[in-house]
Amino acid sequence: MTGGVQAVLLALVLLVQPPAAAVDSAALDRLTREVSQELRCPVCQGESIQESPAELAQEMKGVVREQLAAGRTPDEVKAYFVGRYGEWILLRPTTTGVNLMLYWLPPIVMIAGGAVVVLLARRWIRASRLATPTPSPTPDDA
Amino acid sequence: MNWKRAAMGTAAIAPLVALLAFGMTRNPKEILSPLPGRAAPDFALAVMPMDVTDGAPEPASTDTVRLADRRGRIQVVNYYASWCLACRDEHPVLSALAPRYAARGVDFVGIVYKDSPSAMRRWIVQMGGQTYPALLDPSARSAIDYGLYGVPETVFIGADGRVVKKYIGPVTHQVLTSTLDSLIALAPAPPVQPVPADTVVR
Amino acid sequence: MRELGYAAILVGLLLAAAGTVLAAVITRRDGRAPEYLKAITYAVAGLLTVSTLAMVLALVTNDFSVSYVAQVGSRATPLDIKIISLWSALEGSILFWGWVLGLYAAAVVYTQRRRDDAAIGYATGTLLGVLTFFLLLMALPANPFGLVNPAPADGPGPNPLLQNHYLMAVHPPLLYLGYVGMTVPFAFAIGALASGTLDNQWSRSTRRWTVTAWTFLSAAIVAGMWWSYEVLGWGGYWAWDPVENASFMPWLTATAFIHSTMVEERRGMLKAWNVTLVIATFLLTMLGTFLTRSGVVISVHAFADGPIGMYFLAFIAVVLVFSIALLAGRSELLRTDSRIDALASRETAFLFNNLLLTVFTFTVLLGTLFPLVGEAVRGVKVSVGAPFFNRMTVPIIVALIFLMGVGPALPWRKAAPGELRRKVLAPVVALVLAAVATLFFTRAPYVVIGYSFVAFALTSNLQEYFFGARARMQALGENFATALGRLVVSNPRRYGGYLAHIGIFAMAFGIIGSSVYLTEREATVRRGETIAVGDYALRYAETWGREEPHRYVIGADIVVSKRGVVIDTLTPRMNFYATQAQPIPTPAVKSSLKEDLYLTLMAFERDGSTVTLKAIVEPTVAWVWIGGLLIMIGGFFAAFAKGGPTSPRPPRTAGDRPQQREAVAEDAVELEEATV
Structure with missing residues (x-):
């Protein structure tokens, strides 16, 4: 009986809460920052997109933020950029090979x-x- | 003389020197793009209106180019800007070749990278006009999708919707004609696979 | 000017080459250094001075027929920036390097003028050999005095990044003094190896030069950090850029040498290791120069690539082969009768210190060169940046700080149990207190460990001053202040060294706070609007523009208030240079010991209606600079102050009373630290 009630409540909670809102703003800021620090700015010289004031770096940070807000994991976001720019974009190389x-x-x-x-x-x-x-x-x- | 020690020292150091010598033969600014062979990222961008009097308010664009709608034709996507010096070298070449290849199934588009439409328009007039549409990408999202490092860069997309080549720097007459001719000569390619799921990076 | 400068280089090249050969041949034949080597060295130094002055004059007088001036000069550049343009591009920087090396060589010859043994002969020959290489660069691939005909009416001016801050007048000369200074210990090492006189003489004469160069290099690195903080606009000061790493690696090996040479002095061991460290330090400076000037790596600091890389690579290879041959040839002399009394001793602490510093150097070298490995093996370009280096080196740094606390507490030879307990008590109490205090506001393990190790090591080093002074007070009846002053003066190496340690702790404190507890906000603000960051409220008042001779400046006035009270107006700026598409920001910083408020102007509307600001509150960042200053003071004190236990002690019986008193006091201090 109680188990059933709980299941219904849980389902309600899941329904009410949209997945995007699962990541709150402060956590999103922190996550964006963390991911951005690991991505190399393509138009700069060795800086991360977090640090660079270049416009493209700012836009890329925007992309990072959007994708994280849409529920992608940091690894998926990085994979997106690797797919476009190659492994070169990662400031910390992958632990493979x-x-x-x-x-x-x-x-x-x-x-x-x-x-x-x-x-x-x-x-x-x-x-x-x-x-x-x-x-x-x-x-x-x- | 302790030959053993000398040999050990040399053996430890030789690879380092060889590595540095190898480094000298490489250009650190040349980075291979992972895009060739993959399905071209789609974009839908507004065409920059050309007939605007200077100083008049920027009109809303009435036309949009969507890459997906152009499947079946070869695409040449050129990123450029009015502040880019090297773009001056390639622009006349692109503008001259675009009409010539239109009949052979090739579309040219220019994507304006980080520039204001008014400055870009003035530049195009100054360069003697442009025979293909200029698209606006104010948020640089398509540039990021195409892994842009700077301008000018030119992406060649086959009729099957796959990226064939990404050329960094001002493109030459020779590069354009040889790439396009070989693409046109190619038999129709197999159907495009869906966009590959991005491999997860650990 | 052009002809004079180039002629001086050519004559200098001939003299230096002849001097190198003569030094080798005649010293070998006679078993001692020929007298005229001194004259040759002075002459080469003089010719390089003439050449450098000719270049400065050409820069100041806008002589665009000189290729280097045509490359970096411009009429609009202010006078002071014209002068520092000397090191703003490749050719000038090589000339400057050569000049500094010439001055060092002359200083070596002058301070060692009473010596004529084979070791100094070969050492002078080595210095002249390195000078020959640099003069060859100036004569052929990096000639700064090329002819431009017809001379252009004006030039582009130096790289805007270098014009933007006064620290650019300070950082490069310091860096060259440090970098080039490492050639002197190398020359002494080669001299000692070639002559086969690896006695204490070589390490004694090497030590002071190494500490001097090390101090300049430390100062240069900190000045460079400060420059990137004040200019680059991202609020950071260390990016693990390949060129930063290039300056950091010789610093690490030189630091290892400064410590392990003490073991050689005390116990006559580790000779081969010390010689290797000195040679490695020199080679790492050459590697760094190669990396900056060959176009092998991308870096903010890299000069335009040219054919000069080949020359450097060949030179590095020659030095390597030559050094390995010498080391192998003298392996008999390098063998030492090594003994340690106990595991818990200063000797062992230094062994571990050297291990950590070596692994540190290896890690940085690996990360810096790995992109080449990746490309050679897989044909794929990879990047190795700050996230990698931070992850790999933070544990090493933490271990080093801990060891810096343990080392001073351990006596030479052997620690008595009671002794060790007495010396470790206060540091351990400090560690526990700091750990508890830190746990109140964080659970992040590295932060807790970082702060508490800093407290531990700081207490351990501070108490050395206290124990030493107390021993003097008891032995001589001096009051505390006198005892402390005389203690420090009587052994500058030791107490200068502890001060440098304390500087490192201050830096570590600053780095933890500023990297972990930084608050950042980026926002587009309308005129009159206020945004909040940390405790600060920032109101955008207005934008202004100003024409300057060599640039156009846009500034935004930001009124800063804290808890409702207006405390300052900061003006972050953006500078537009004719030769550069991207504007260069000048951040505005409000600094205090507690925290810095750091504002960068990211973008603005032409009508001034809005600006985009990046605001960073960075706690304790000022301590990084304070630490740097302490390291510098400690280093210079250790290098230049007279005295120290290694200088020959006046004979006890023949001395007058004050000397006797000094001797008694020294014994008291020594006894204090060296127990049974």
Whole structure:
């Protein structure tokens, strides 16, 4: 009984609330900003459409906003622009294929480097223990 | 001499130098468009009225060009503006070729990019007129749809409604004729597939 | 002027080339530097000065028969901008570079005039070799003194972006002083490697030059950030543009060197690593120059591409091969007897500092060059921009800030448990307090971690001043102010370094606030209408236009009020230059320690009925500039102030009383920081 009432209420709520209004204005602003920051302005030099004062960038921001307001997800909006401008438009490359190098190499270098540092430090500590069983109490002047 | 170390150092560095040398052979401003092969994004744009006395209020356009209505004919879509210097080089070529190709199933349109109709009209008169319609795109939506980087750019659309080529920079007589001639010579292409769903980007 | 300038370049080229060969051959034969190398270096520096002055004169007198003047000069350009046009395009910037390098070389020769050992001979030869390269560029592909015949009546004037702000008179010279200055440590490294004298001498003579160049480079980077904030109109100051990265990478490796060289001085280890860092820093400056001038990448800063890229690439390749051969050839000398007493020691902290800075450099290099990789492998153009760099580098920056708090608390050699606890107590308390305070208004993990690590590291560095001063007070009975003053003066490297750290913390504080808590609004406003952004109400009063000699300026007067009280009138402007289709904005900024109000004029109606404004409230952004200033002061103090524990200490018994007192005090401070 109550389950049925709830289902009806839910259906009513869904009916009353148009999908476009699901995204409120402040959230839409924030989302537009986030997506715009990741899209490169085609007429500028390396700036995002969020930052650029160029007219085309402003219009593109308008497109981003419209599509988000129409219920498209940020990924769909980005895909729209990739379809028109190519991957070049994305300021953060996709995490696929060769691009994975970008995301994986720095952590790998960090881990490998960290291992080297730790190994070296341990070897050097051992060397120092073997050479001087008791460390000198006076500070080093060098 | 520690040859091992020298070899290791060189091996680590050589790809970097090779990469930079490769970079020298490339132009970072040349970006391949993903559009060729895809269905051309549709547009419906107002034709800019030409017979307006200077200073008179801008009349409402009475005519609209819709790309979808022109299926079956080859389209040359040229983005231009009066403030664009390179557009002066290509405009006479386009205007001369448009009537010649009209009979062979080719339509030319110019889309005004980020410019006022009055300035554009003055420029066209100054350039000696234009043999094809100039369309107005005040919100630059069609420009974004066609992935425009700047003006001039020219998009060639086949009779099947697919983008064939996007040319960046002032188009030449040679590029226009060779592209159009090969398009006309082509057998009727297979029917257009629906606009591909945009692949989702992660 | 044209003939004089070009003749000076040609003679300079011959002299520098001859000097390079002589330095190598004669030093090798005699085992010491020939005396005339000094004269040759001074002469080359002098000729470059003549050439630069000739160019400045040609710019000021509108001599359009000189190709560079025809390219960047114009009669309408004001005098001061004419002078700074020297570095506004490729050829002039190479001339300026060469001149700065000439001055550096002369300064090196002058300060080392008492030395005639093989190391200084090879080092001078290296400097002359790099000078030869730059003079060759000026003689062939980047000749600024080309003849234009007939001379045009007027020129286009320099790039409007460069004319728009006084910081353009400051940022490039600082950048060149920093960038070019990195050649000096490189020359010392090559000198030490070639002569086989990798003793403490080389790191001592290198250190001060590196810190000097590093300080100029830091100042240049901050000035560049400030310039983009004041001019570009988007309210940001760092865009991870390829050229910004090009200036940042040598800064990172130089920072690593400044720290790891201390380990070499104290413990005689990491020699090979330090030499590598110095060479890498120099190569990264060359790479940066290559990127800006070869047209390989698109950037706001890039000059027009020319054939000069090939020259740079060849030079980079030659330097690489030469350096690798030298490093491999001297591998015996570079081997050191490395020892560390404990994992919890300053030495280990520096090892991790170097690891983080190296990975940082690698990440920036990878991101900057990746578009080329993508194109080479897939034939597809990709962009690597701010969202990528922010995501990848913020964790490294956070770790570095944490380490900057741990490092000073750790003594050299080995930390006693009680000692460590005493030094870490206050920073940890600060960390917890900051974390709790931050949690009151946000749950964003990076913000909480960022602010609390800054508090931790700041306390740790500040307390070093306090502990040092207290040790002097106890040992010598000085009052706190005297003790603090004398402490700082007695060891400028150390306390200048801590000040630079504090500058970094101020910057980090500013960056977090201004990037996370920024409020932005863009609106089209009718005359007399008011819009609100943050606590501010902005009323559009009127638009005006003004003809200036080299541009036309449109301004909009915006009356700013806060909580109902009018506090100021800001006038964001738009500048129209004859040579540029797009107008260049001049934002109006109302700055305070708490927040900046940043207004940009985006568009306007010709009749002044409406304007489109972008208004940004950017909290704590002023702290970024304050931090930059602190880094600069700390760096210069560390580089130039006399004294420090590495300068030979006066013999204790022979000294008079004040010297003895200093020695006692130094011991007290040293004891304070170096425990059993």
